Amino acid sequence: MSAIVHLRSAVALIGRFPALAGVNLDVHAGEILLLRGPNGAGKTTLLGVCAGLIGLSTGEAVVLGEDLTTNRRAVRRRVGLLGHDSFLYQDLSVVENLDFWSRAAAATVADGRAALDRLGVASRLFELPVHSLSAGQRRRVSFAAMICRRPELWLLDEPHAGLDSAGRDLVDGLMSEAATSGATVLFASHELDRAEHVAHRSVTISGGVILDETPPSTETRADS
Template sequence: MSAVVEFEEVVAVAGSFPVLTGIDLRVDQGEVVLLRGENGAGKTSFLRACAGLISVSSGGAHVLGFDMRVDRRAPRRYMGLLGHENNLYRDLWVREHVEFRASAVGATESDTDAALLRVGVSKKLWTVPIGSLSAGQRRKVAIASLVVGRPRLWLLDEPHASLDSESRENLDLILAEASQLGATIIFASHESPVSNEIASRVITMGGGRVLEDSGAS
């Protein structure tokens, strides 16, 4: 199985504070990896490093075959990131926002419609400004923007946040389907009962490094 993410003794610094302190971690294609740990353990920093949003100070870091110390922007077109903030254009209509993401990856209008329906966004909301939506509705739009892009690597930080129980179950099905199609999923979550059910591997982080790995040989 090919490595999608491969970090070797990676150190990353935010400002003057080390957020990753020699992390060693390999994630292969098709894995669904749950990151656990206390606040400040390094989960979000690891996801952001994978997405190229923070630079690697030392060590080896490869994502989707790209050397992140050479060009950390290169793999972004092949991945989808869902952070604590949904990063939505609040003045755009719901459908316009997902169309914007679709156009960036060559997806069609029908792909946009399918993504919105798949995540449970009602058609009556498609022409509503994002800024007028509830927190749960905005989260669904952000997820639809990932679905339409069909990323090879999904990076999700507390993906169930703001979702009701039905929407959380639906998201789990979406992630399972993506994994079955060959996508790799790495997500941080405090919701252990739900998260453990969909994860094929659980990694516990602390102090910017891996403390425990259920997939370690």
């Protein structure tokens, strides 16, 4: 089975700093991979490389069959990235944001509304400007904007951050559903108790390299 994410000796520089210093990683279709590691380890950079936003200095990167060393743009519309930033216009309302980002990604307005419903965003919030939402509500709207693209590869940076317990459960459920339906999920998290339960496999990254890998848990796979 060919890998959805295939990195070999991947080196990525942020300025002159090697944020990734030779990463080898394979992630397969339908897999949920947890990226563990301290702050500044290179997790966010690794997600940025897989999204085609950050270029490699040296090494190989093939994501969803696209060689990112020759064309980083080709993969972008097929991935969904949930980052530290909200990716939302603060002065626009919730539905105005969803309408814009769904149309921008060639999805429909109905896809955007369905995603808001799926994320449990109450309809009374739809007309509010994003800047008036709480951090957790903003996170749910960002998540909705991501899933309405129907990405084949989910790249999530601290997906539980800012969410209440119900929201975290919802995110875990969405990741499992995505994997069941054939999408692949890479996510970085510091909430290891929760994250390790939902992940099929985890790797520890530190200093821009992968230190160790936890083998797939058959129990967790069976659960999902």
